[in-house]
Amino acid sequence: MDRVVINGGAPLRGEVAVSGAKNAALPIFTATLLAGGEYELSNIPDLQDIRTIALLIEKLGAKVTRTGGSTYTINSENVSNHQAPYDLVRTMRASCLVLGPLTARLGRARVSLPGGCAIGERPIDQHLKGLSALGADIKIDHGYVDIKMEGRFKGASIVMDVITVTGTMNLMMAATLAEGSTVIKNAAKEPEVVALAVFLNDMGAKIDGAGSDTVCIEGVRHLHAANARIIPDRIEAGTFMVASAITGGDVTITGIDPLLVRSLSDKLSQSGCVISELKTGARVKSTGSIRPVDVTTAEYPGFPTDMQAQIMALMTLADGASVITESIFENRFMHVGELRRMGADISVSGATATVRGVSSLSGAPLMATDLRASASLILAGLAAKGETTVSRIYHLDRGYEHIEAKLKRIGASISREKAGKAR
Numbered sequence: 001m002d003r004v005v006i007n008g009g010a011p012l013r014g015e016v017a018v019s020g021a022k023n024a025a026l027p028i029f030t031a032t033l034l035a036g037g038e039y040e041l042s043n044i045p046d047l048q049d050i051r052t053i054a055l056l057i058e059k060l061g062a063k064v065t066r067t068g069g070s071t072y073t074i075n076s077e078n079v080s081n082h083q084a085p086y087d088l089v090r091t092m093r094a095s096c097l098v099l100g101p102l103t104a105r106l107g108r109a110r111v112s113l114p115g116g117c118a119i120g121e122r123p124i125d126q127h128l129k130g131l132s133a134l135g136a137d138i139k140i141d142h143g144y145v146d147i148k149m150e151g152r153f154k155g156a157s158i159v160m161d162v163i164t165v166t167g168t169m170n171l172m173m174a175a176t177l178a179e180g181s182t183v184i185k186n187a188a189k190e191p192e193v194v195a196l197a198v199f200l201n202d203m204g205a206k207i208d209g210a211g212s213d214t215v216c217i218e219g220v221r222h223l224h225a226a227n228a229r230i231i232p233d234r235i236e237a238g239t240f241m242v243a244s245a246i247t248g249g250d251v252t253i254t255g256i257d258p259l260l261v262r263s264l265s266d267k268l269s270q271s272g273c274v275i276s277e278l279k280t281g282a283r284v285k286s287t288g289s290i291r292p293v294d295v296t297t298a299e300y301p302g303f304p305t306d307m308q309a310q311i312m313a314l315m316t317l318a319d320g321a322s323v324i325t326e327s328i329f330e331n332r333f334m335h336v337g338e339l340r341r342m343g344a345d346i347s348v349s350g351a352t353a354t355v356r357g358v359s360s361l362s363g364a365p366l367m368a369t370d371l372r373a374s375a376s377l378i379l380a381g382l383a384a385k386g387e388t389t390v391s392r393i394y395h396l397d398r399g400y401e402h403i404e405a406k407l408k409r410i411g412a413s414i415s416r417e418k419a420g421k422a423r
């Protein structure tokens, strides 16, 4: 099994560019199922999850070609298969984003029901409730969700019981081709939802209000192919911002609207960093000390759950105690046990972790448990004394493009060891 080897202690300095956002690219790939034609998608990050979604839509009949480094063309003229197999869906929950577009296009979707995952139960009841309100007939059998729709979806007013990012996306996509208008209330406001709405509107949809908690979609009869440039990854940007803070560094993250990482910037400046917001970037300069800050995760524009593990890594070295509350997923503290193995002092009670800062962490062999947990272990390793190894890094490869190369360029001592290599 590949692993990442880090020799901690070097302050990171310099500039690092942000790649395209995985969580914006995935729904845009599935949106191409809505209408035939040739699409060009650029700024696509080179990630395992992208390879999975490409394979999935190919199974459904699309033709996906990587034409340049980060550019893909997709021809979805011949999409005719409505079945998304277990083998693919089980490796990536976001596969359920095909439900809305497939049913809208083909009147049928049979998609393996994603199970629980490392960070929580993650049901998709809200996706299904919304699709049912749009008129679909939904059955669950043999581990699959089977959706049928006679004719076009029928516009409806849908109130989401919980705010869900991919749920909002699925319903928005389904409603684009519905008969009549749909209103989604209590919708997710994440920038990736807005990016999807922009793309759908470029395809001929009529969506208004994306980015607010009420999204209105006036159904149209036909959509057409369009092109998209994927927005920058705010979570990758945030991870590099914490990398600067935790190593006592001075790093400028380029290619991101600083507004998208404002909730993190605020916490980092409360913690003692000097943050300079640039036109398309942010500079994070450490002042040497880390003050404790309390963090509660929330939907956008609140503090992202996808940055909770990384800010916790930073707080392990703070000058006092901080309280970190995870309010989105019920089991997203898997990194705690690994951070403790480096000497961190963390106690967990339910959804709250109390982190008492220690003066230093010591390098250790660690195991990644999920994508963002892996990032937090890398960050802790960058600050720790001595060598840290992080194994099971296939989690990391799902969501961070060329992370070792990027960190190396700003001064980290980090490399990847191939499985089985003797040391």
Ligand code: EPU
Pocket (backbone or CB within 6 Å): 023, 026, 093, 094, 120, 121, 122, 123, 124, 125, 126, 127, 128, 162, 163, 164, 165, 166, 167, 188, 305, 306, 328, 329, 330, 371, 372, 399
């Ligand atoms: N939920 C329900 N029912 C539903 C849908 C969600 O109860 O039908 C609950 C979930 O269990 C969770 C909460 O609602 O407690 C929020 O989940 P949401 O549906 O918003 O999460 P998601 O759409 O599955 C996306 C990102 C995640 C990110 C979350 C929250 C993608 C592909 N994934 O997941 O990203 O953590 O939103 O912001 O966009 C990651 O990139 O590492 C990652 C996990």
